[in-house]
Amino acid sequence: LQLFNTTAREVCEGQQLDMDFEKEANVGLEAYLHMIELKTSVLLAASLKMGAVLGGAGERNQNLIYEFGKKLGLAFQVQDDYLDAFGDPAKFGKQVGGDILANKKTFLLIHALETASGNQLKELNAQLQGNEERKVEKVLQLFRDCHVDDWALELKNKFLDEALAHLDDIAVLSKRKEPLKELAQFLVQREY
Template identity: 70%
Template sequence: MRSFKDLVTDFGNHFAVRHFPEQPSSLYEPNEYFLSWGGKRIRPVMCLMGNELFDEIHADTWQLATAIELFHNFTLIHDDIMDQAPLRRGMETVHIRYGESTALLAGDVMLIRAYEYLNKINPQYLHRILSLFNTTAREVCEGQQLDMDFEKMESVSLDAYIQMISLKTSVLLAASLEMGAIIGGASEGNCRHLYDFGKNLGIAFQVQDDYLDAFGDPEKFGKDVGGDIRQNKKTFLLLHALEVATPDQRKELEKLMQQNPADKVERILAIFRDCNIDEWAKSLKDKYLQTALAHLDAIAVRSVRKEPLQELANFLIQREY
């Protein structure tokens, strides 16, 4: 059994090839440019881990993991266009460097390339893989639309936000694990527990991400904290604060979000602390993490085979960056 870090290295070496033709370069170079930045590779590596939980990693799983990583990058290119983001990982985004029309086409062809890799796997489980892949792709689009809808809404419930995060972020993590498990020969019951492990882990991961953006150490987090607060993003923290704040605190929060003063981040963080939002977020994260680990524990394989996934869960949730 290989660790997450070892598999990240192995997949990085496997993925470090040219995935697109040379011509027309105006279409394909933007994708090669985008893919050259690297990334955490969490989703494809979770696919490999889902396979290795039940069997030796099959050659088809590398094709599937490649498809998953290309699909994820397709969503990032289109997300950057929708968010009008100038930078990603410190680099010019594709639509800024090459124009929006080219970026749209580059994202489209990235998705098509993902399906070409899927088409290389063994037909005996291709139908199940395609069904789950397509369902997940649709759900990711639904989650992105809900995220955009929420930006225009005055109030969003915590349950609605969790549903959005599940669709936008968690289902791809969950499906990556399950698709790898399908190739590994896992039973339906084991597949379901593994999917639920990934889905709950994804929600805990997002809670930790929201927490770090507000309360993280800038030197460890790698960027200034408070970015979500400056943009009035409806995060777990803000939604709960609006629920539990006193009338005066809620009025102050709404005023700060509308007026955007220079000390906005500091003043909102003070309200968060007064409402114990930091401690609440830790408890919520732990709730979803423990649910995830309970599903992992229920999978009918030897405990030693689960250790890399337990280590991954702890790494993702306890990270400080």
């Protein structure tokens, strides 16, 4: 019950941070990671840990599966942000660029703002202030120019590797971990 209550509170805190970020001009990567951890990752982590508790796992394994879920949640969110910008609309099921049109703080935008050159930063800020017809196209080009797409894929894989390392440390037979490894691969390689 404590895990459930803590998770419910954290998800609400994460949602509030997400709404607060809409009003803030500058959101750093660490603050965004914290928000995603609360809004998305702890829900997956708690679900996995509850299963471990119900299955009679020891405290160490419960904590490892929780950390697996947290890192997997981060990888999932990076993929979600990536798909919103660079996904195939036919596979994604909706038009890409919704986060860009809403000026939503995402991994991609935060990294672009942190790494853009002077001229790129000026153009990116101009696009964020405006509502011109080609906003999505122009911001995506700036993302590509700043190599945000490549960086996002590297970051996603980093979080996935960290998640799988926690899973590997769980003291159960490897074959019992396979469904979770398959789930992890599915969540981060999805195209929708």
